[in-house]
Amino acid sequence: MLDIKVVEIGYFLSRCGLDEPPKQLNVKNWHEAYLSFYEKLNNGKNKKEFKNSLKNIRDHFDSHLNNSRRGWFDDNGIPDKLPEQYIFVKNYLSSLSDDKLWDYLEHYSDNNFGTKKRKNLFWKFDISTFRLLGRELITDRITAVVELVKNSYDANSKNVYIKFFNIDEKSKAKIIICDDGFGMSASDIEKKWMTIGTNSKRENIITPKPFYRRVVGEKGVGRFAIDKLGSNCKIFTKRKNNSNLNILSIDWGSYSENDETDNFQKVSNHFKQKKLANKSSGLKIVITNVHDIWTYNDLNRLYKEMAKIVSPFNSLYPPFNIFISSNQYDDYKQNKLVKNEAIKYASESFSIDYSINKKTQEIISFKDNILSIEEKPLLNFGPVKFKLYYFDQYAKGNYKKNYKGGEQQIDGIKIYRDGILATPFAEHQEIIDNKRDILGLDKRRWSGFFEKISSRDVIGILEITKEFSPNIIDSTNRQDFIDNDEYRELKSFIISQVAELEKYLKFKKNENYKEVDRNLEDAKNKLEDFSDDIKKFKDVLSNADDVDITKEIKKLENTAKKANNALKQGLIKQQEEKLESERRESMFLSLMSLQTYALEITHIIKTSLGHIKRRAEFNFDFADDVSFKDDVSIYNKEIIHEIDKLNQAIEFMSTYTRSEKNWEPFNIKHSIYSVFDGYKPVLERENINTLIEIQDNIILNYNIYLFEDIIKNLINNSVKALELKENKLVKIAGYIEDNSLVIIFSDNGSGIQEKYKEKIYDIYYTTTAEDGGNGMGLYMVKTNLEAIKGHIELIQSELDNGATFKLTFPFKGDNK
């Protein structure tokens, strides 16, 4: 089977070429005409083979097309029968005009652009796939801007300007991103920019001198970002030593979503060139038809994310500056230079480096009551620089005061590769608790120690280089690194370093206690001095004639000030301690409830064992007693039923014991869909319709087994409640409200009678014992939720009848 493209080219050559090759190709002879397609379509053939094969195709078409060449005919003057593939190609291309045909095939030729100044460019890929891919890679608009800025970085820009115009009104809004990088030539635009996953960036991993930057937009996804921001875009770009300003207009809006079969390469993008006689270079992207309005807070978020892009370690030379401006928000009316301001407020910090020559890695260690730096041999993941800034409550407060909404930026340890943030890939999360904790910093807190640092107490910058840490590899979704020995060791290295800081903080805290005591003691002494002075003063006043009274008063004032200061110091320290201990308490509470939960489960099992034991005992004692014949047989059944319950409880408990391991972020939507998929056979058998409306991208940091178990319990209940109904419906909705995930679960079944409303959460409470209901369900749901301080309640049914439950899962609270 021939490559269909080659057949299409053959058709083109036959149709548009006469004695001379088609003029569009701009070549001297047929030989050149064939070979101009060689680079793109050779498919492993050598030039001679390729030329012969293409000529052969052209000749085939010649005999069926009206051109000056004769083509192939048989002895009777009848044209050779065309192979099926050829007929197919001929049929669909014959409707195109010559111009359109060339537009369609042009990019297979090497001699693109030629002398034309105006033309349409086509995407070199399927649009729907492109957009789908884009949406996976660019999950939010902040990330989108980050991507575009990374492209600017790769283009050796010194300055990038992100400008927002009228951004509070979609119809008038405009987003401009411009840089002074090396820009793109016409052929760059066509061959690289408009083709997915071109590897040009990967081939050149270092940008040209004098920048020598490591390329960061490795996978070439930056252009997807534009689609995320708005549907209309104009790109102006120019290279330094080229007088052409290239202008490309893209209208994403014209790619209809529904038109999936037909959109391939059909919609053109307008391309033109203008002469511009200066030596400047760069790129400007103007986005209109903006998808979302950007509020002041959105710009602040963007600013903060931008501040994280370049490591504060490496002051780059030549520099890379990012500016944000907006004509609407005062703070951004001037171009606002993005700076990382967090670290100057930190209360503790350390910094470690490495030496390639000595093959040593510095590590931090807490010894003799101080943090000291030691030199160790290099570790398997390669040399790292690591700077960690710790913020206690006081430093956080200071930072917050000076940097509006700044708390968000104190958000854990990030890994930079060659000066640029590697991962998590500029992930933006409205709710900080939903951020991926890839290093597992916060998971440790669940293990029950109050002295652990959380990702919200630190900013960490870990620097690796591609050169020396080749085995720390980004995972494809760019939210983590690929799991291998090196990465694991790197993680445990980071945790171990954090642990050293923790030891130090613990030591300091004890010192603090002592200092408080000292301060208070001091205050006491000062006050004693004060009363002494007053006494003296009194004495002095009684012999007032010969003494300088003002001098004595001054002395008195000084003593009073000192006393006051000492007391103040004491009070500040006490307050800090108080804040810290409140935080610990609230942590303790959530752990307590887990223990309470364990006790509850134990109780269930004991109760169940009691039931079984009495029945077994009775049957043993009275098996032969005719008067108890019926009872014995009922008890036998009940024993079996009770054992099933026990099994369920034990199974459930084992999900809890697994929970430490499975306590990790997961996507609510995926999880709920997978539960419903599992229930498909049951739901279909029972003729139950489902309506699932879950907000996208909600990530919950919870045990996925427990979560799914909750959903399963609710579905089980609904299936029972719907048994005798018609038009059965189960509806589930999920959304975020007040820092919690809310799930509204409804059915239009038999509902819950008023008098049972309080009872339904009790252990073993069931109204469906005959149908095998065992009353464990809602009890499990409730205790399970209470263990994480969530709750379940029965609310006004949202369907005509039936039951509606509201479940609340708090995101791990900010324990302040």
Next chain:
Amino acid sequence: MKKNTEIIIIDDVLPTNDPLIKVLGREGFKDIKLFSHSQEGIDYIFKYIENDFIVILDINFPGGEKNGEEVLAEIRKHNKLIPVIIWSAKDGTEYDFTSFINNHALYYVKQATSYKEILKRVNDAFHYLQLDIASAIERWLNEQEDKEQILSIDSDGNNYSARDLMKEIRMQSSEGRKIEKEIIELTIDLLFRERVKLDD
């Protein structure tokens, strides 16, 4: 005798056909009442406070309901003498029984032990009840025609019927204790002066 004693089981998860109820019936306790809500149990006891009761009480009740501890305290407000057997899956490793002891729970039986254990405790409680003077008066009263007749007049000239006496004894008020003590002393006096003889 047993048939005059009511067994009150207050337990939220015990089914009505539980073997315990069967074997209690077989032991001769014909009047067994099961309450799955603690308040219902309390209400019943107060309503028929003059009856002979043996209470089997669970500790754990669902949220919002009085737990075993509270139920016992409530019962003790009106009657210090009803034998109450605590029967629960909870044990000393997870539960503090102080309040039960202070409120004179008679026995504690683990829920998962043999029902023979609880039968034995119920029988013990039955004998305890037989020794209770208030119950004795009750039994005696049941045979009398005029239940309100005045039995005694105290030094202040207040009149007491048998019913009043029973109430004081059950509350273990100072008056009640005094009467109890006097009845015992009188009984012993009568017995040893051979004014009366023990039935064989």
